[in-house]
Amino acid sequence: xxxxxxxxxxxxxxxxxxxxxxxxxxxxxxxxxxxxxxxxxxxxxxxxxxxxxxxxxxxxxxxxxxxxxxxxxxxxxxxxxxxxxxxxxxxxxxxxxxxxxxxxxxxxxxxxxxxxxxxxxxxxxxxxxxxxxxxxxxxxxxxxxxxxxxxxxxxxxxxxxxxxxxxxxxxxxxxxxxxxxxxxxxxxxxxxxxxxxxxxxxxxxxxxxxxxxxxxxxxxxxxxxxxxxxxxxxxxxxxxxxxxxxxxxxxxxxxxxxxxxxxxxxxxxxxxxxxxxxxxxxxxxx
Ligand code: AMP
Numbered sequence: 056x057x058x059x060x061x062x063x064x065x066x067x068x069x070x071x072x073x074x075x076x077x078x079x080x081x082x083x084x085x086x087x088x089x090x091x092x093x094x095x096x097x098x099x100x101x102x103x104x105x106x107x108x109x110x111x112x113x114x115x116x117x118x119x120x121x122x123x124x125x126x127x128x129x130x131x132x133x134x135x136x137x138x139x140x141x142x143x144x145x146x147x148x149x150x151x152x153x154x155x156x157x158x159x160x161x162x163x164x165x166x167x168x169x170x171x172x173x174x175x176x177x178x179x180x181x182x183x184x185x186x187x188x189x190x191x192x193x194x195x196x197x198x199x200x201x202x203x204x205x206x207x208x209x210x211x212x213x214x215x216x217x218x219x220x221x222x223x224x225x226x227x228x229x230x231x232x233x234x235x236x237x238x239x240x241x242x243x244x245x246x247x248x249x250x251x252x253x254x255x256x257x258x259x260x261x262x263x264x265x266x267x268x269x270x271x272x273x274x275x276x277x278x279x280x281x282x283x284x285x286x287x288x289x290x291x292x293x294x295x296x297x298x299x300x301x302x303x304x305x306x307x308x309x310x311x312x313x314x315x316x317x318x319x320x321x322x323x324x325x326x327x328x329x330x331x332x333x334x335x336x337x338x339x340x341x
Contacts, residue, residue, distance in 0.1 A: 056138040058145045062152050062195050068144070069105070069196065077104035081198035083189055086110040087127035087243035088136050091233040095202040096142050098230050107144040107196055108137055111153060116184030122330075127243050146196075153191055160191050164220050169213050169305050173321055174332065177295055185210055186217050193225060201225050205341060206232040206240050208321055208334040209305060229341055232333075234260065240333045252291050252327040259324055262286050263335035266299065266320045270337045276308050276318075283322070293325040302336060317341070 059065040069079060080099030084092050092108075099106040110133055117123035130147065137145050154160055162183070169175075170182040193201065201218075203211040211229045218227055233241050238260035239253075248256060262283050269279045276299040287294035301308060302317030309315075317339035323332045 056134075056142055056145060058134065058147065060147050060149065060152075062148060065107075065144070065146050066195065069107075072105055078200070079103055079105045079107060079196065079198040080200040080202060081192065081196050082106070082108045082202045083192055084108060084110055085112045085126065085243065086133050087129050087246070088133045089233075089241045089243065089245075091204060091206060091241035093136060093140050094233050095204060095230050096137065096140050098228070099200065099202050100141055100143075102228075103198075103200055105143050106141075107146055107198065108142050109146040109148070109192055111146075111148055111188070111192075113153075113184060113188040114150060115154075115187055116181050118178045118180055125247070127246055153188065160187055162186050162190055162217070164217055166213055166216055166220075167304075169209065169216055172300075172305060173296055173298055174209050174323065177323060182210070182213050186213060189214055190217065190221070193223060198225060201227045203227060203229055204232065205229050205334070206242070207332070208319060212303075212305065231341075238264075240331075242331065244329050244331065247329045249291075249327045252329075255289065255291070256326050256331060258287060258289060258292065259322060259331060259333045260335075262297070263320055263322065263333060266297075267335060267337045270299070270318065279320075283320075287322070287324050291327055295323040295325065295330075297322045299337065302339060302341070315339075 080103030082095045082099055096106060096108055112126050114123060134145055175182050203214055215227045218225055237257045239256050266279050266283055280297050280299055283297040284294050299320045300306060301315045302319040318337045319334055320337050321334040
């Protein structure tokens with residue numbers, strides 16, 4: 056595996072590879088890698104000749120300094136894990152190289168309200184930072200394929216919208232969520248969970264599964280949301296939202312919800328001091 060810490064070095068390598076018409080798959084990550092990230096890498100390896108994974112804890116997408124400070128960082132282990140699955144290139148740039156002084160990398164794009172609710176409402180500026188960093192990496196790497204996790208449902212939709220609005224020549228592929236055996240979605244933040252809270256964090260997935268059953272039985276989305284917020288309000292847990300939305304527009308469902316072909320439930324819950332997010336399609340496939 057090749058390791059690059061500088062943009063110009065990575066670009067020189069990729070330019071040389073492109074002479075041979077090699078396709079490039081790209082997986083942006085913030086490190087503290089787990090089997091979820093590695094599934095994206097493996098998918099890219101199966102579909103491209105060169106796979107590039109970046110590890111960059113992007114300061115512009117954190118809306119709380121404390122969250123940025125305590126975000127887990129395990130670069131040594133991450134590089135071993137990437138090499139083990141056969142990743143071709145690891146890219147670990149410095150902040151100054153991603154955001155060179157004097158280069159305005161901010162984006163002003165119409166996200167069609169996709170950033171208005173849920174994570175967008177709870178974390179002001181978060182998706183501006185995500186779109187900014189992904190666009191910057193796409194400009195640098197120019198991959199054929201970009202791999203995003205379904206775990207961050209709103210994020211992958213926003214990146215697809217960005218690619219559409221800016222008419223970028225990249226395919227965005229959404230990879231299903233990888234879970235622990237008990238159903239908790241893998242997340243870099245899981246290592247921060249208090250062990251007792253970790254045991255009970257399966258409640259997020261259980262509530263999503265129960266919401267699906269209730270929708271199939273004909274319960275109204277609004278009533279299911281109310282039920283779920285109560286179900287998630289266990290000692291040590293504090294739900295921020297549980298939203299059942301149209302899976303394309305992320306808007307609340309109209310009264311005739313049978314019109315929506317893709318319905319997704321998304322939730323964010325404080326589990327002790329750690330904020331977890333998860334989602335589940337309740338009807339239709341991504
Ligand atoms: P992060 O390092 O948290 O920014 O995540 C990097 C990429 O991995 C994002 O596209 C995430 O959606 C994806 N990802 C994170 N956790 C999982 C998971 N449990 N299953 C699938 N993809 C994931």
